[in-house]
Amino acid sequence: MNRMRYIYNAETCKYEPVIVSPKDAAKKLFQFLAITFTLGVGGLIYFNSTFAPVDETIQTQINQGLKAEWQVLYKQLDRASDQLHALEHNDDQNYRVILDLEPLDQSQREAGVGGREKASESIMYPLVRQAYEQAEKLKNRLEIEAQSLQQLQEELNKKEKMWASRPAIQPVSNKDLTRLHTLFGLRMHPLLGYVRPHNGLDFTAPQGAPIYATGDGSVSIAQYSESLGNMVFVDHGFGLQTRYGHMTKSIVHAGERVKRGQVIGYVGNTGTSVGPHLHYEVLYQGTYVNPINFFQRDLNNREYEKLIEIGSQSVTSLD
Ligand SMILES: [Zn+2]
Numbered sequence: 001m002n003r004m005r006y007i008y009n010a011e012t013c014k015y016e017p018v019i020v021s022p023k024d025a026a027k028k029l030f031q032f033l034a035i036t037f038t039l040g041v042g043g044l045i046y047f048n049s050t051f052a053p054v055d056e057t058i059q060t061q062i063n064q065g066l067k068a069e070w071q072v073l074y075k076q077l078d079r080a081s082d083q084l085h086a087l088e089h090n091d092d093q094n095y096r097v098i099l100d101l102e103p104l105d106q107s108q109r110e111a112g113v114g115g116r117e118k119a120s121e122s123i124m125y126p127l128v129r130q131a132y133e134q135a136e137k138l139k140n141r142l143e144i145e146a147q148s149l150q151q152l153q154e155e156l157n158k159k160e161k162m163w164a165s166r167p168a169i170q171p172v173s174n175k176d177l178t179r180l181h182t183l184f185g186l187r188m189h190p191l192l193g194y195v196r197p198h199n200g201l202d203f204t205a206p207q208g209a210p211i212y213a214t215g216d217g218s219v220s221i222a223q224y225s226e227s228l229g230n231m232v233f234v235d236h237g238f239g240l241q242t243r244y245g246h247m248t249k250s251i252v253h254a255g256e257r258v259k260r261g262q263v264i265g266y267v268g269n270t271g272t273s274v275g276p277h278l279h280y281e282v283l284y285q286g287t288y289v290n291p292i293n294f295f296q297r298d299l300n301n302r303e304y305e306k307l308i309e310i311g312s313q314s315v316t317s318l319d
Pocket residue numbers: 198200201202278279280317318319
């Protein structure tokens with residue numbers, strides 16, 4: 001039911017019905033719709049610019065969390081890299097120096113990194129790509145370091161065998177030693193009466209004092225000879241050989257393995273000898289070398305001083 005609207009007419013002093021034309025009605029309807037539309041669109045723009053949609057907010061929070069966790073991961077990679085660097089430094093500056101090996105140069109340590117980095121080009125996110133490249137470099141350096149440590153281990157095994165084989169101790173203990181004849185080279189033979197090379201050292205000690213193998217090796221000869229009497233030759237490998245003469249007797253046989261410090265015989269006076277002593281020789285690559293040069297590593301200062309003191313007491317050899 002339509003309700004009639006009235007308006008007061010001052011001229012006629014009456015309330016008269018309001019007549020609304022269809023055109024006015026359409027105009028008012030249009031104005032109403034225009035205002036409503038404007039307010040609606042404006043409100044929507046304001047809302048969108050002020051408040052993020054619920055889904056996007058959650059996504060942003062996840063992203064921020066991931067970034068934070070990524071930074072933690074990256075720091076862990078950095079820490080691992082620093083630790084590896086310390087290991088590489090120790091390898092180059094300590095282990096390799098001790099074992100007479102050249103340090104690895106940087107190009108060797110970074111070999112193969114370039115090719116692997118190319119794989120990271122397909123990774124879209126910079127943070128992920130950066131961490132991937134860092135991890136690849138780390139992996140490569142670890143592989144090189146593992147190979148290096150393997151090489152060090154092999155070299156150490158070789159060197160340990162070589163060090164154990166060196167004739168590095170005295171063949172007669174200082175407690176038994178009464179005199180050391182340090183003459184090495186040309187000298188007058190005490191029995192033959194002419195000058196000839198004396199190719200070793202003479203350790204004067206009581207008859208029966210033990211004689212020790214001075215390094216690991218195998219007995220190549222254990223027999224009697226006119227000049228050296230009961231003698232033992234030990235082959236140490238690495239070009240080194242030792243010879244022990246004038247024993248009362250030897251207690252090893254040819255082909256037997258001996259260890260440094262093992263008793264191989266006893267001091268005697270057999271062969272061309274003028275008194276109980278051990279004639280001791282060291283050969284390197286078939287050439288006689290002065291044995292005294294090998295003792296220094298094995299003696300403490302006091303022992304070495306005693307050796308020199310005893311050596312200075314005599315200028316003759318006993319052959
Ligand atoms: Zn001698």
